[in-house]
Amino acid sequence: MSNFLKTGRKIVAIGRNYADHAKELGNAIPKEPFFFLKPTSSYISPGQGPIEIPKGVDMHHEVELGVIIGKDGRDISQNDADNYIAGYTLAIDLTARNVQNAVKAKGLPWSTAKGFDTFCPVGPFIPKSKISDVSKVGLHLSVNDKLKQSGLTNDMIFPIPKLIEFVSGIMKLEEGDLILTGTPAGVGPIVAGEKFSAKLTYPELDGEVLSEYEFNAEDRQGGYEFKA
Numbered sequence: 001m002s003n004f005l006k007t008g009r010k011i012v013a014i015g016r017n018y019a020d021h022a023k024e025l026g027n028a029i030p031k032e033p034f035f036f037l038k039p040t041s042s043y044i045s046p047g048q049g050p051i052e053i054p055k056g057v058d059m060h061h062e063v064e065l066g067v068i069i070g071k072d073g074r075d076i077s078q079n080d081a082d083n084y085i086a087g088y089t090l091a092i093d094l095t096a097r098n099v100q101n102a103v104k105a106k107g108l109p110w111s112t113a114k115g116f117d118t119f120c121p122v123g124p125f126i127p128k129s130k131i132s133d134v135s136k137v138g139l140h141l142s143v144n145d146k147l148k149q150s151g152l153t154n155d156m157i158f159p160i161p162k163l164i165e166f167v168s169g170i171m172k173l174e175e176g177d178l179i180l181t182g183t184p185a186g187v188g189p190i191v192a193g194e195k196f197s198a199k200l201t202y203p204e205l206d207g208e209v210l211s212e213y214e215f216n217a218e219d220r221q222g223g224y225e226f227k228a
Helices: 019-024 078-084 097-105 160-168
Strands: 011-014 035-038 051-053 059-061 063-069 085-092 138-143 146-152 178-180 195-202 208-219
Touching (some): 063 138, 078 160, 085 178, 085 195
Parallel strands (some): 051 208
Antiparallel strands (some): 063 085, 063 178, 195 208
16 A cells, blocks of 8 residues: 555545644634545655745645555444554645635635645555554654644544544545544644654654655745735
8 A cells, every 4th residue: 555645536634633733723622523635636755846835825734644544445433444544654734824714714615725736745654563553653843943743643532443434424435545634733834945844753752753754845836826
């Protein structure tokens, strides 16, 4: 499943799955999971070039644990969810925050704010066998070597089996699909000229580094321009 970037058909991104993150954006803590979709065209891997910031966009970082689905399934129970996980990846759900705020105020979808090219950086595939307890994963993100986000997956409101049950009860999960499981508190802006790095540690916050990468950000030439 190391080729999930080519075989996966959708990116399912869970919103507000860490209480502190929901609070920092002034959002209510959800009573059940909710999600939005990002296009697979937003994928970018380390070494493929910089992150592009569209004109007029206030881009924010959201570091996340990504769950890679290993086989097709629908109506998957929480007890059976682990059998559908192939592995994990370190992901960043980049967000055009000012665009998101504008469309939310109008009751419109978030697709533009979440779906730009390069807005889903992902690291290499991590086999499921490497992480025996997924509640003990550390997620970290730094901008210009200054730590901005650092949290543990045991702070998730809804654990991964619940997310798989919920999503698969609405739409079929297919081999290679990616579930972004939410982000810890500390999200904030990245501007052109800055370097940012992400790190996934296990079995605890300062434990073994299983994935680490960095990107540079630059202004996008051409394309969409957000005008408030």
